[in-house]
Amino acid sequence: MAKPVTERVMADDRYIVWLDIDNTLYTRSSRIAELMIERIHAYFLSMGFTDDDAHELHSKYYTQYGLALRGLMKHHNIDALDFDKKCDGSLPLEDILKPDPKVRKLIEDIDRSKARVWALTNAYSTHANRVLRVLNLSDLIEEIFYCDYSSPDFSCKPEPSFYAQALSTAGVTDPSKCLFVDDNLNNVRAAKSCGWGHCVLYSEREEDHSMSEHPKVEGVDAVIGNLQELRELWKQVFQVVP
Incomplete structure (x- = not known):
């Protein structure tokens, strides 16, 4: 099971893939x-x-x-x-969410010698872990950086302090090594303004589109309609298929 972060992790110079959870790891059609x-x-x-x-x-x-x-x-x-x-x-x-083998394979194919995989969510730890468990992704997410609802003054996306705390907790010394995807434009723009390396807006689409067909959005590095497009955008962290 993915672990909510409770203490700082030692510095690690690999890339770090930050995945939003809700409306990113499952489809909006779930309602x-x-x-x-x-x-x-x-x-x-x-x-x-x-x-x-x-x-x-x-x-x-x-x-x-x-x-x-x-x-x-x-x-x-x-x-x-x-x-x-x-x-x-x-x-x-x-009763609503179902595992998606394609999403699981996408995360499985991230080369762990090159990148860590963390979740970055505005939910509390209980909800985050519950979603990941239902989606059969818990074992693929190393840590969860979440909103600590038990703290009277917790921070959340898109506040800069939330991103700074995430970096500190993950032991990230170079924010350009952060690869981030989220379905909320403000959250993606905020990460980019904090110096995160490649920040992607996920705007789900039912039909397949190439990345060249997506509109350009100011303040983000790319817009995707299918999570599989991350394979091309972040090819530096995916395993090379023979």
Whole structure:
């Protein structure tokens, strides 16, 4: 099982592949994101907000802080672990998500003599590990750098401090060795602005496209519609097929 990081790892000069988890390692068609929005909205309603106020605050906090939970903690002093239990923890992941052999093979084919593979998520450790387990990817992810909801002032993507803490914890001394993929544009741009080497926006598409067909997006190195395109973008860390 992938391990949430609890202490700093010794410096390592290999590349490090940072994989976002939600809506990156599984498809948006699973509707996990929509189910999460419904649960967060219900949480706002349980606090006594009207339907309109709940929608407004949810959008405001997500936009301002990267997570609605951050706004709730800053302005309403809620219990983050209770929020996590009622929102992430109540998702029927086992009934919805299925392992994708192609994604597993993609991660398997990363040459571990050249690169480490870590997860970088705004979720808490319990949700991150649960998703990886359901997707049958736990054994391929070395460590998880996650949002520590148990801390009253945790950081998250896209805050620069989150990326700095991730580098420090992973023992990364050269951020140009970081290869990062995420489905959120702000998160990818933030990593790039922190000096990370190659930052990719994953914008899922049902049909196959070549990378040349993807639009250019300011502040990111590449846009992909299929995770398999990482084989070409990051060929320096993939095993050479005879």
